[in-house]
Amino acid sequence: MNGSDTGAVAFLGVIVLDTRFPRPPGDIGSPQTWVRAGIPARLRVVPGASARRVVQEQDPALLGPFIDAARSLAADGACLITTSCGFLAGWQAELQAAVPVPVITSSLLQCSDLPAPGIVTFDAASLHHALLRRAGVPDGTPVEGLAPGCELQSRILADNTLLDLAQAQRDVVAAAVQLVSRHPQVQTVVLECTNMPPYRAAVEQATGRPVHDLETLMLAAWRRAQSSSTRRAG
Template sequence: MNGSDSGEKAFLGVIVLDTRFPRPPGDIGCPQTWTRAGIPARLRVVPGASARRVVQQQDPALLGPFIDAARSLADDGARLISTSCGFLAGWQAELQAVVPVPVITSSLLQCADLPAPGIVTFDAASLHPSLLRKAGVPAGTPVQGLAPGCELQSRILADDSVLDLAQAQQDVVAAAMRLVSRHPQVRTVVLECTNMPPYRAAVEAATGRPVHDLETWLLAVWRRAQSSSTRRAG
């Protein structure tokens, strides 16, 4: 694992979809998300990996290119590898099998360790039970999607170069409110979509529940790893 044990070279590797839609800070595919946290990161784009192909088609032809991207990042010294789409949880096992460093493809993977989770997803119709099982999501976990055709969903699927961020926030908050209204037993909200973390605070304020997403998880994992390295060095 070239450079993975070197504090100088170690970095977070993010496998990113091939898109042009706006990614505000907090979005996993936004470089500022990591620079503001003081985490060195390298983003590796998978050519041709559109949101439609990954989310709605779950195109198996993309698995090979994603594996190549993971191997490339690990060879370059990534200490931790993630992705910019929660639906890639379906390939968690395949990606982890080809690299010697931890892979966290999706926030869905943490559902099993959270109290009474409920999921807000980019596309409920495409979040099939088989994918949830692969991610280890407990059976019966409530799932609520964005309203089909809403600002955030339509702009991403069309790979549009503009996005109304205020409306996108309203879209995510509305989905979260539908989730907790229909399933009041939900104690923790999990944002499946890696484009949703910019709206986390608004969801927490609206639902009154703690909100978990891929950004918060990766930050915690990275900081724990850095802390352990510092203790070992001392």
């Protein structure tokens, strides 16, 4: 499944979970996210990688297929690789070691570079300390999850083809407002979930904080990669 890639042009490789829930523009797994940014992209699905297996079970049997997907994208000419689930930060080292191009698995990787970050996650109960540590998240970084069973969480875990986007936005905003209410020292909000970027502007408005997610991180990484490539060509 391709985005806007053509021929031998270098492209962004996106390793995508095996899902069918709606992905509006901004979602990392939506081809339109990359089309609107003018970034050639190829999306590669990992069969059997459901949100439940990746997020809640963190099934080690999936590591091999994710590595295979990364290697396949790199062999096809990807100059940068990302994923469609922030919890894959737990396998950042393994995926990066498998390919010769940069891999950015998760928005969590930028937490150490941001002032007083706080995290809004898809599932706080599953975002355990060991995973945060592997992502380089500073100890003590506040974390707030979506309300268990809310629209966005329940639809994704059930892999439902229906999603109330307005309610999903309210779910994300509510978690972000709760985060800064409980932890007023938070200066920067980081959206862990790759399905949350469509609601970034609403979170910024509601919290009064700058918001970072995987879309913003990848747009910056792509610009750096293109700038570096241009300098080498010159």
